[in-house]
Amino acid sequence: KAGVTQTPRYLIKTRGQQVTLSCSPISGHRSVSWYQQTPGQGLQFLFEYFSETQRNKGNFPGRFSGRQFSNSRSEMNVSTLELGDSALYLCASSLGSYSPNTEAFFGQGTRLTVV
Amino acid sequence: KNQVEQSPQSLIILEGKNCTLQCNYTVSPFSNLRWYKQDTGRGPVSLTIMTFSENTKSNGRYTATLDADTKQSSLHITASQLSDSASYICVVSASGRFGSPAGNKLTFGGGTRVLVKP
Numbered sequence: 001k002a003g004v005t006q007t008p009r010y011l012i013k014t015r016g017q018q019v020t021l022s023c024s025p026i027s028g029h030r031s032v033s034w035y036q037q038t039p040g041q042g043l044q045f046l047f048e049y050f051s052e053t054q055r056n057k058g059n060f061p062g063r064f065s066g067r068q069f070s071n072s073r074s075e076m077n078v079s080t081l082e083l084g085d086s087a088l089y090l091c092a093s094s095l096g097s098y099s100p101n102t103e104a105f106f107g108q109g110t111r112l113t114v115v
Numbered sequence: 116k117n118q119v120e121q122s123p124q125s126l127i128i129l130e131g132k133n134c135t136l137q138c139n140y141t142v143s144p145f146s147n148l149r150w151y152k153q154d155t156g157r158g159p160v161s162l163t164i165m166t167f168s169e170n171t172k173s174n175g176r177y178t179a180t181l182d183a184d185t186k187q188s189s190l191h192i193t194a195s196q197l198s199d200s201a202s203y204i205c206v207v208s209a210s211g212r213f214g215s216p217a218g219n220k221l222t223f224g225g226g227t228r229v230l231v232k233p
Contacts, residue, residue, distance in 0.1 A: 043223040090158050106158030
């Protein structure tokens with residue numbers, strides 16, 4: 001069973017540009033969550049999508065947006081990039097059920113560098 | 116405000132020795148607590164997940180404990196190996212309405228960086 005796949009693995013962008021990251025969840029998983037990881041702030045929740053709808057949202061500015069397609073694949077978009085957006089962006093997939101034991105599986109991440 | 120605090124921030128241990136990592140949380144209402152292992156530059160991998168009614172869970176040489184009364188958890192690594200060198204992250208999930216988990220809106224600890232030396 002294939003794991004969570006994130007593409008691309010590495011990205012270098014300049015300030016002011018926009019970027020789109022992709023996440024393909026494990027087959028059968030309907031929930032995809034996105035996280036930003038930086039050395040200073042650690043892991044922070046961005047948002048979660050379930051069945052093409054945003055179900056939860058963290059405290060990030062509107063420059064960060066996402067969407068989910070009918071096949072559960074998800075994309076995250078960051079517009080008007082800032083130097084502080086340089087981070088490892090992780091996505092996690094899960095069945096999305098309300099069981100407390102629902103496991104979340106992480107992808108390898110996309111390392112974004114803004115110069 | 117939901118918070119998860121981990122200690123120590125980092126530690127160095129000799130191969131073959133044991134160590135214990137701590138996690139204190141103030142997330143409420145509590146749904147579950149997870150420990151993840153993250154190698155540098157890679158995604159976290161789940162080690163254990165515990166709900167309110169569980170107070171210990173093992174995964175090979177990793178044993179997690181949970182005290183829901185004091186809101187504390189620990190992760191014990193037995194007979195450490197060089198491959199245990201990684202960051203260990205404590206993650207707590209809050210319950211949403213009617214006891215359902217609040218989606219995947221998790222609260223992460225800052226992690227403990229473990230270095231195992233030969």
